[in-house]
Structure formats: C-alpha cells, structure tokens
Amino acid sequence: DSGVTQTPKHLITATGQRVTLRCSPRSGDLSVYWYQQSLDQGLQFLIQYYNGEERAKGNILERFSAQQFPDLHSELNLSSLELGDSALYFCASSDSMNSYNEQFFGPGTRLTVL
C-alpha cells in the first residue's frame, strides 16, 4: 500500500459524459501527478500540481482539467468523453516540487467509456 488513495476504483460511462476522478496523496506529500495508461499508448504523464498550483503539463487534452485543493487532494475532470479515453488513470504523489524524489502511485481508476 503506497498511501495514495484513488476513487472510484472503476467507472463506466457513456460517450459525451463528464467524470471526476479523485486522488488523496500520501500524508505530507505536496506534489500530485496524474497519468493515463492505455493499451496502445503506455503510461503518459498528464499534469503535476504542487501545493495547489499547476507545476508541469504533459500530454493532457483540453477536454481534461485538474486541480489540487487546499487539503492537497486532487481531482481530474474529464469531459466530452470519447471511446479513446478509456484507460487506467493513475495518481502519484511525492514530497518534492521537482519530481526529483520517488513518486508513489495510487491503485488507479479504470475508466471505461461505452
């Protein structure tokens, strides 16, 4: 158990819908990272937040957005969902601003878009 929690575990929804994935980092970690893992794309970095502020952006679509709240939990919002958005979404946390230290991954949320 990494100490990072993600909810829900599974999510099935229809195209065009909007979903919110939630992540609680390890106690004391200020950095939260979001990743998407699909069969054809592998693990892709989406976005990083540090202490409530956006720190780095990867391959995140405009339909996706994220935020980190004052209690340090983070939410990833996915809207206008498409079939290709079906994937495993991981959240990771670390105690470093610069992702220089080990990132601890949560168990992931499996999103299925029908």
Added chain:
Amino acid sequence: EDKVVQSPLSLVVHEGDTVTLNCSYEVTNFRSLLWYKQEKKAPTFLFMLTSSGIEKKSGRLSSILDKKELFSILNITATQTGDSAVYLCAVENTGGFKTIFGAGTRLFVKA
C-alpha cells in the same frame, strides 16, 4: 521529440536465470532516469539514476546509467516467479519537469 525506447518488449525466462533489460532515451535537458516495476496494479519505484557509471543495487536488482551513450540497463539475477511483471523506464527532463515513459518490458519467469 523526447522519447524512451525499451527492449526487449517481452521475454520469458526460467527461474534462476539472469536478465538484462535495456532502456535508451533521447531527451533534452536530462534530469534523471527511473525504473518502475508494474505488476497487476500501480507501478512501484525501483531506482532513480542521475549519474553515469554508478551502479544502484537492491537485492537481486541492479541498474546503471550511461549518460554518454544515453541508455540504462536493469539487471535481475537469480530470477524468481515473483519478478514477473512489466518493467517501466522513465526519463525526467528539467524543461517543465515532464516524465516520459517507455512502453515497458514484460518479463515472465517460469517455475
């Protein structure tokens, strides 16, 4: 374009064998290279490498980085069935602190 290439894509070995997994990369403003092990669920951290030629070791696993030739290897000696997993290599750059992952090497260790 930054990229990370891992080889082989998959391999099957017998318990007790030694395996070497390869990771080559092209990235601007290299910061660090990381190895992760992914079984059924989330990746778990193995090593972070920042300096060339310094071997990092943890039990039967070891890894080394060559920043001149832009590659890293992960060695697993005396493999066990519990080593069966996908091994991911990732590279971080300093430009935006992005992390780029390779496609992974799927290792299957037969009893």
